[in-house]
Amino acid sequence: xxxxxxxxxxxxxxxxxxxxxxxxxxxxxxxxxxxxxxxxxxxxxxxxxxxxxxxxxxxxxxxxxxxxxxxxxxxxxxxxxxxxxxxxxxxxxxxxxxxxxxxxxxxxxxxxxxxxxxxxxxxxxxxxxxxxxxxxxxxxxxxxxxxxxxxxxxxxxxxxxxxxxxxxxxxxxxxxxxxxxxxxxxxxxxxxxxxxxxxxxxxxxxxxxxxxxxxxxxxxxxxxxxxxxxxxxxxxxxxxxxxxxxxxxxxxxxxxxxxxxxxxxxxxxxxxxxxxxxxxxxxxxxxxxxxxxxxxxxxxxxxxxxxxxxxxxx
Amino acid sequence: xxxxxxxxxxxxxxxxxxxxxxxxxxxxxxxxxxxxxxxxxxxxxxxxxxxxxxxxxxxxxxxxxxxxxxxxxxxxxxxxxxxxxxxxxxxxxxxxxxxxxxxxxxxxxxxxxxxxxxxxxxxxxxxxxxxxxxxxxxxxxxxxxxxxxxxxxxxxxxxxxxxxxxxxxxxxxxxxxxxxxxxxxxxxxxxxxxxxxxxxxxxxxxxxxxxxxxxxxxxxxxxxxxxxxxxxxxxxxxxxxxxxxxxxxxxxxxxxxxxxxxxxxxxxxxxxxxxxxxxxxxxxxxxxxxxxxxxxxxxxxxxxxxxxxxxxxx
Numbered sequence: 009x010x011x012x013x014x015x016x017x018x019x020x021x022x023x024x025x026x027x028x029x030x031x032x033x034x035x036x037x038x039x040x041x042x043x044x045x046x047x048x049x050x051x052x053x054x055x056x057x058x059x060x061x062x063x064x065x066x067x068x069x070x071x072x073x074x075x076x077x078x079x080x081x082x083x084x085x086x087x088x089x090x091x092x093x094x095x096x097x098x099x100x101x102x103x104x105x106x107x108x109x110x111x112x113x114x115x116x117x118x119x120x121x122x123x124x125x126x127x128x129x130x131x132x133x134x135x136x137x138x139x140x141x142x143x144x145x146x147x148x149x150x151x152x153x154x155x156x157x158x159x160x161x162x163x164x165x166x167x168x169x170x171x172x173x174x175x176x177x178x179x180x181x182x183x184x185x186x187x188x189x190x191x192x193x194x195x196x197x198x199x200x201x202x203x204x205x206x207x208x209x210x211x212x213x214x215x216x217x218x219x220x221x222x223x224x225x226x227x228x229x230x231x232x233x234x235x236x237x238x239x240x241x242x243x244x245x246x247x248x249x250x251x252x253x254x255x256x257x258x259x260x261x262x263x264x265x266x267x268x269x270x271x272x273x274x275x276x277x278x279x280x281x282x283x284x285x286x287x288x289x290x291x292x293x294x295x296x297x298x299x300x301x302x303x304x305x306x307x308x309x310x311x312x313x314x315x316x317x318x319x320x321x322x
Numbered sequence: 323x324x325x326x327x328x329x330x331x332x333x334x335x336x337x338x339x340x341x342x343x344x345x346x347x348x349x350x351x352x353x354x355x356x357x358x359x360x361x362x363x364x365x366x367x368x369x370x371x372x373x374x375x376x377x378x379x380x381x382x383x384x385x386x387x388x389x390x391x392x393x394x395x396x397x398x399x400x401x402x403x404x405x406x407x408x409x410x411x412x413x414x415x416x417x418x419x420x421x422x423x424x425x426x427x428x429x430x431x432x433x434x435x436x437x438x439x440x441x442x443x444x445x446x447x448x449x450x451x452x453x454x455x456x457x458x459x460x461x462x463x464x465x466x467x468x469x470x471x472x473x474x475x476x477x478x479x480x481x482x483x484x485x486x487x488x489x490x491x492x493x494x495x496x497x498x499x500x501x502x503x504x505x506x507x508x509x510x511x512x513x514x515x516x517x518x519x520x521x522x523x524x525x526x527x528x529x530x531x532x533x534x535x536x537x538x539x540x541x542x543x544x545x546x547x548x549x550x551x552x553x554x555x556x557x558x559x560x561x562x563x564x565x566x567x568x569x570x571x572x573x574x575x576x577x578x579x580x581x582x583x584x585x586x587x588x589x590x591x592x593x594x595x596x597x598x599x600x601x602x603x604x605x606x607x608x609x610x611x612x613x614x615x616x617x618x619x620x621x622x623x624x625x626x627x628x629x630x631x632x633x634x635x636x
Contacts (some may be wrong), residue, residue, distance in 0.1 A: 054433055084419070086419035089420070089428070090419070090420035090421070090423035091423040094424075095423060095424075097427075105398070105422075106403070106408070107404070107406035109401050112367045112369070112401070112404070117482070134408070257571060
């Protein structure tokens with residue numbers, strides 16, 4: 009892929025950040041735009057928390073906690089311990105002291121009237137990240153988990169507090185009717201030479217992005233190729249609840265099943281060599297190693313995808 | 323003074339917290355109500371900071387940093403260091419990580435619509451403080467310093483950023499016209515058997531309280547005695563800019579000068595044995611050791627004041 013090419017990536021979570029790191033290793037930051045899931049965002053202790061955006065930006069800035077894949081490295085939690093020890097509150101959502109700097113700044117800037125897109129750009133730029141980091145939209149559009157036994161749960165309640173153990177019946181995008189495509193997201197799609205859907209959880213991380221009014225439609229009509237990377241490897245998810253959710257939604261746990269879920273949006277699919285070979289209903293497909301255990305795996309996957317798509321033009 | 327007596331104390335700053343500690347050592351918490359200066363309060367990084375209230379409550383809860391007289395003991399500053407290291411911001415106002423718990427809770431509760439009086443009561447109660455802690459009013463009434471060379475400065479800018487070095491010409495209570503006596507402050511004055519004005523800075527800590535519309539008038543007409551403790555010892559302030567400010571305002575640096583400043587509000591004055599004896603224009607006066615170097619000094623001063631006033635009835 010030419011260095012001047014513009015690549016727009018839809019992503020969320022730790023799997024998304026890994027592919028982002030691989031792309032950033034082989035392409036200049038100005039080539040890359042990340043459209044990030046904000047369905048997980050919430051206000052907590054009066055602070056706006058954007059877990060997927062922070063995971064991505066901390067990863068690209070080289071300050072992420074490598075062990076857990078999110079949060080800042082060398083983190084302490086004195087503020088939370090004080091909340092428990094002095095005020096008898098035991099928040100179930102972990103916030104590190106260094107991490108608090110991000111939430112304090114973001115919350116203050118949002119309250120000052122900046123759009124989330126502007127706030128994200130400023131935070132990323134101060135952290136030295138030169139890729140464009142775009143929230144999927146400026147408005148709140150919280151993902152609600154519809155569960156079998158506990159009714160509707162806010163995303164963080166479902167995912168963090170209950171550790172994604174409740175049986176999922178589906179998800180709902182609250183306030184969707186008020187969300188709009190930001191000018192920055194529209195431009196990132198219009199100018200893209202390639203759109204990638206990262207190996208993030210299709211239901212929890214990608215579905216919210218596709219649910220932003222107008223976004224799925226724009227992707228479907230896009231001239232540039234739209235290619236997804238499988239989040240399923242050898243019949244399982246690398247991390248997190250993708251496979252569990254597919255079973256709960258009565259879907260076959262397979263890459264083909266994910267490709268079908270994305271449907272008409274896709275032009276191509278990157279499958280893992282460990283998965284059973286399949287046809288992907290007329291999509292162009294690449295079989296390669298998609299398991300990203302270290303830096304070199306991440307860069308190799310990014311390179312393999314870019315070279316493969318470069319070949320489409322020939 | 324009988325244990326059933328109700329004592330209301332006007333105070334701010336570290337000097338005020340010391341006398342509060344002495345009173346709390348010799349009287350049950352239910353006897354004590356503190357009306358605290360909130361002219362120093364400000365919003366910082368999206369957090370509501372109430373320096374005088376926190377100094378008092380941390381002191382009474384036994385978690386204050388004894389060395390500096392304010393902030394929590396064993397404090398860390400990882401959040402602030404992260405702001406500097408990651409985001410290039412060097413806030414001039416120090417906020418500790420454990421201390422952040424207080425500001426986060428307070429800000430959240432205020433945004434949820436609680437009055438500052440309710441928030442202060444809840445925070446103090448969770449910290450195990452049984453004395454009543456009342457902000458001077460629920461509304462914002464920020465103290466503005468009028469300086470000779472830099473015009474008007476917000477209080478924290480004057481006091482912390484510029485370390486009270488600018489020459490003071492006077493102070494102004496912004497938004498004073500919107501401040502009102504809270505029902506809790508009215509009750510604390512109406513029910514008091516004694517009102518004490520702590521040895522806090524008269525201009526920076528006490529003047530804002532007296533400026534709450536109606537408060538000075540209520541104090542002046544009060545049946546219960548109103549007694550101030552000198553913040554000037556041997557012609558100087560124990561800590562902070564009281565003497566410097568008096569010189570800048572062209573006032574004699576003396577206890578008598580402070581008593582004159584409080585004027586008709588006072589019935590009595592507690593002077594320090596190190597000061598030159600003076601008549602205090604018809605006020606009842608006590609000469610005693612007012613320098614509070616340790617716990618026993620604090621309790622001794624509280625006891626001396628209470629016994630002296632008990633004698634007024636005889």
